Amino acid sequence: MNTQNFQTKKFFLYARKSTDTEERQVRSIDDQIAELKELTKKENLEIAKIFIEKQTAKEPGRPIFNEMLSRIEKNEAEGILAWHPDRLARNSVDGGKIIWLLDIEKLKELKFPTFWFENTPQGKFMLQIAFGQSKYYVDNLSENIKRGIRQKLKNGLWPQMAPLGYLNDKNTKSIIVDKSKVKLIKKSFELYSTGNYSLRRLCETINDLGLLGRKQKKLGIANYQYFLKNPFYCGLIRYNNELYEGKHEPIIAKKLFDKVQEVMESKSKPNKKKPKYFVFRGFIRCAECGCLITAETQKGHNYYHCTKRKTKCFQKYVREEELTKQINQSIQKVSLPNNWTKNMIAELEKEKSLKIQSSESFTQNLKEKISVINGKLERLMNAYLENAVSLPEYQENKNNLVQQKQILKDKVAAFEQKRGNWFEPAIRFVNEAKSAEILTKSRNLEEKKDFLKKLGSNFQILNQKLVFDFKNPFKILADAEPRCKRGEAENSSCINWRKGRDLNSRCLAAYLLSKQAH
Numbered sequence: 001m002n003t004q005n006f007q008t009k010k011f012f013l014y015a016r017k018s019t020d021t022e023e024r025q026v027r028s029i030d031d032q033i034a035e036l037k038e039l040t041k042k043e044n045l046e047i048a049k050i051f052i053e054k055q056t057a058k059e060p061g062r063p064i065f066n067e068m069l070s071r072i073e074k075n076e077a078e079g080i081l082a083w084h085p086d087r088l089a090r091n092s093v094d095g096g097k098i099i100w101l102l103d104i105e106k107l108k109e110l111k112f113p114t115f116w117f118e119n120t121p122q123g124k125f126m127l128q129i130a131f132g133q134s135k136y137y138v139d140n141l142s143e144n145i146k147r148g149i150r151q152k153l154k155n156g157l158w159p160q161m162a163p164l165g166y167l168n169d170k171n172t173k174s175i176i177v178d179k180s181k182v183k184l185i186k187k188s189f190e191l192y193s194t195g196n197y198s199l200r201r202l203c204e205t206i207n208d209l210g211l212l213g214r215k216q217k218k219l220g221i222a223n224y225q226y227f228l229k230n231p232f233y234c235g236l237i238r239y240n241n242e243l244y245e246g247k248h249e250p251i252i253a254k255k256l257f258d259k260v261q262e263v264m265e266s267k268s269k270p271n272k273k274k275p276k277y278f279v280f281r282g283f284i285r286c287a288e289c290g291c292l293i294t295a296e297t298q299k300g301h302n303y304y305h306c307t308k309r310k311t312k313c314f315q316k317y318v319r320e321e322e323l324t325k326q327i328n329q330s331i332q333k334v335s336l337p338n339n340w341t342k343n344m345i346a347e348l349e350k351e352k353s354l355k356i357q358s359s360e361s362f363t364q365n366l367k368e369k370i371s372v373i374n375g376k377l378e379r380l381m382n383a384y385l386e387n388a389v390s391l392p393e394y395q396e397n398k399n400n401l402v403q404q405k406q407i408l409k410d411k412v413a414a415f416e417q418k419r420g421n422w423f424e425p426a427i428r429f430v431n432e433a434k435s436a437e438i439l440t441k442s443r444n445l446e447e448k449k450d451f452l453k454k455l456g457s458n459f460q461i462l463n464q465k466l467v468f469d470f471k472n473p474f475k476i477l478a479d480a481e482p483r484c485k486r487g488e489a490e491n492s493s494c495i496n497w498r499k500g501r502d503l504n505s506r507c508l509a510a511y512l513l514s515k516q517a518h
Contacts, residue, residue, distance in 0.1 A: 008046040011079040011111065012068050013037075016087045018056035029054075032083040035113050039081065043111060048077045057086070058138050060093035069097055072107055079109035085117075085127060086134035095131030099124055153239055156247035163232050164213060164223070165251060175248045182251055184211040185233065189252050192228060193259040198267070199224050228260055236406055242395050243402045253414070254406045278302055279445040280323060283453070287462035289313040295320075304461070318464040326466045327448050328440040334455060334470075334477040335436035344430050366412045373405045429473055 015032040029052055040047055049071075053064040065088070071077065080098075082088050089095035101107035102124055110117045115130060117123050152159040162168045162175045165185035169176045188206050191197050197205070199221045206224070213219045231238050234257040235250035278295035285292055286306035291313070295304045305317035336344075377398065384394040432454070439451055452459075455478075456468040470478045 008044060009079060009109070010048040010077045011040070011045050011081045011109075012072065012077045013040075013047050013050045013081045014053070014065070014068060014087065015050070015083065016053045016055070016057065016062075016065075018054065032087070035083065036081045039111060039113050045079075045081070045111070047081070057088070057090040057094065057134075060091055062094070065094065069101065072101060075106070079107065079111060081111045084112055084114050085110075085130040086137075089131050090134045090138045092131075092135060095128070095135070098131075099128060102127075149239075153237060153244045156237070156245050158232065158237055158246065158248065159239075163230060164219075164227050165233065166248065177249050177251065181211060184209055185227070186251050188224065189228065189233065189256055189260055193256055193263055195263050195266075199228075225264075228264065231257060233257065234406065235409070236402065243399045245402060245405065254403070254410045278304070278320075279449055280304060280320070283449075284459040284461055284466070286313060286315055287460035287467065288315050293461055306461075315461065316464055318461060322464070323461075323466060324445065324448065327452055330455060330466070330468075330478075331436045331440050331448070331451060334433050334474045335440070336430065336433040336477070338434065341430050341434040345427055348426050348430070363412055363415055366408050366415075370405055370408050370412075373401050373408070377401050377405075426473075433474075433477065 013033065013036050015029045015036070017029050017032075033050065033052075037047070039045070049068075051064050051068045053062055055062050055064075057065075068080070072080070080088070088098055098107065098110075102110075102119055109119060110127070117127055149159045158175055162178075165178050165181045166175045167178045184206055187209070188202060188211075191205065192199075192202050203219065203221050203224050207218055211219060213223060227233070231243065232246065232248070233251045234254045235246050235248070236254075237244040237246045276297070281293065281295045281304070284304070286308075289306060289308070289310050291307045291309050293304050294307045295302055297303075302320035303317040304320065304323055306313045306315050380389070380394060380397055380401070383389045384391070389397070432451075436451070439447060442448070452468075454471070455474045456470045459466065459468040461467070469475075
């Protein structure tokens with residue numbers, strides 16, 4: 001009897017399972033190995049080595065699979081054990097390698113508990129069909145997933161996990177605002193848009209206020225950079241470099257998002273060594289030659305003077321303490337007593353209740369523009385589907401139109417929110433004038449500078465004196481003359497702000513109303 005026919009055959013056992021969606025129902029690796037070991041007992045096979053791989057087979061390049069084939073070429077085993085042909089290959093390259101090794105007889109046998117294979121032309125043909133079916137399943141599933149994602153995006157729905165500040169609502173299958181985080185997300189955009197915050201400082205500031213990421217983990221600098229660049233927060237969805245209109249509630253306006261992008265881009269440029277910071281430098285000019293006023297420190301004091309870069313200038317320096325004193329005097333000119341502010345606010349609210357009226361023509365005009373853009377988007381889509389425009393042209397034009405539409409939608413939302421509330425700027429002005437007296441006594445020079453910019457423009461220094469043009473409505477406080485007469489309430493030039501009584505507060509309220517009405 002020839003004992004060689006009963007000699008044990010050496011096989012490599014290969015078990016694979018990826019975490020891809022389409023393979024969630026595939027048996028675990030332990031189950032595969034257990035079933036394959038049962039097969040070795042039935043077939044009297046010897047397992048030379050067990051190869052375990054946790055990687056998708058959609059694309060070629062699996063390192064453990066390639067190592068196994070390399071060792072087969074070295075005649076270390078004559079066959080492969082696997083649970084099914086789709087464990088070996090789901091792409092044409094790896095499937096072709098298996099067929100080729102069978103053709104050159106480096107690989108003599110394949111054993112599967114769930115698939116019959118014989119190393120004959122018919123067997124290899126059936127194996128190729130099995131590999132082809134596996135590839136078709138992957139390709140078809142991938143296309144179905146992509147089609148579903150495209151449909152979601154077209155409907156304004158985000159197809160993935162909700163970004164920070166939002167939650168996935170399982171009941172409605174939509175994305176809703178996370179009320180516990182929305183205020184801090186909005187605060188992050190607002191602070192960074194000022195340009196006064198680096199990403200590190202923003203991260204430290206907002207983290208201290210209690211903003212946490214998933215699983216209640218602290219956010220890092222990269223997390224802030226990521227969500228500050230995400231247009232999702234202003235109502236847009238960016239997917240594969242293409243913008244879509246989102247149906248989710250925006251946390252910020254498009255204008256604020258664009259401002260943040262500008263600040264981030266400017267901060268990405270190489271930083272030069274920053275000079276010493278002087279509060280009042282950079283926005284005041286010399287009245288004689290027009291050059292900017294610069295500053296320097298001498299003997300513990302800050303001095304402001306002309307740079308004298310254009311021509312010879314005879315203007316002298318002014319010390320920071322003296323400049324601050326003059327700023328306080330300017331702020332004092334627009335201060336209002338408490339009893340005035342009380343009467344004026346009451347007058348404004350009274351007028352507001354009488355004069356609020358809708359402006360449907362304005363919103364209708366915006367909505368018509370939005371409708372025009374919708375038509376352009378539809379025509380652009382049809383042109384792309386008919387191959388009249390290329391994909392890059394389609395994406396570029398679509399992105400521009402979507403952004404234009406979002407800006408118009410922001411305008412409509414802002415107008416509808418503020419419609420009838422135009423008196424708010426007037427109320428704010430009155431309260432600012434009320435706080436002016438307190439500000440003159442403050443030591444915070446930054447606050448003084450910010451308030452000064454609200455008061456006027458064209459700031460200059462002439463003969464060591466600060467001069468500038470007051471803006472309305474602060475101008476009517478600064479330039480008031482004692483000429484107020486009853487019946488001339490709406491004439492700003494006739495108001496006696498300092499010496500009058502209730503009439504003066506009514507005059508100012510009437511003036512503010514007349515300005516806001518226009």
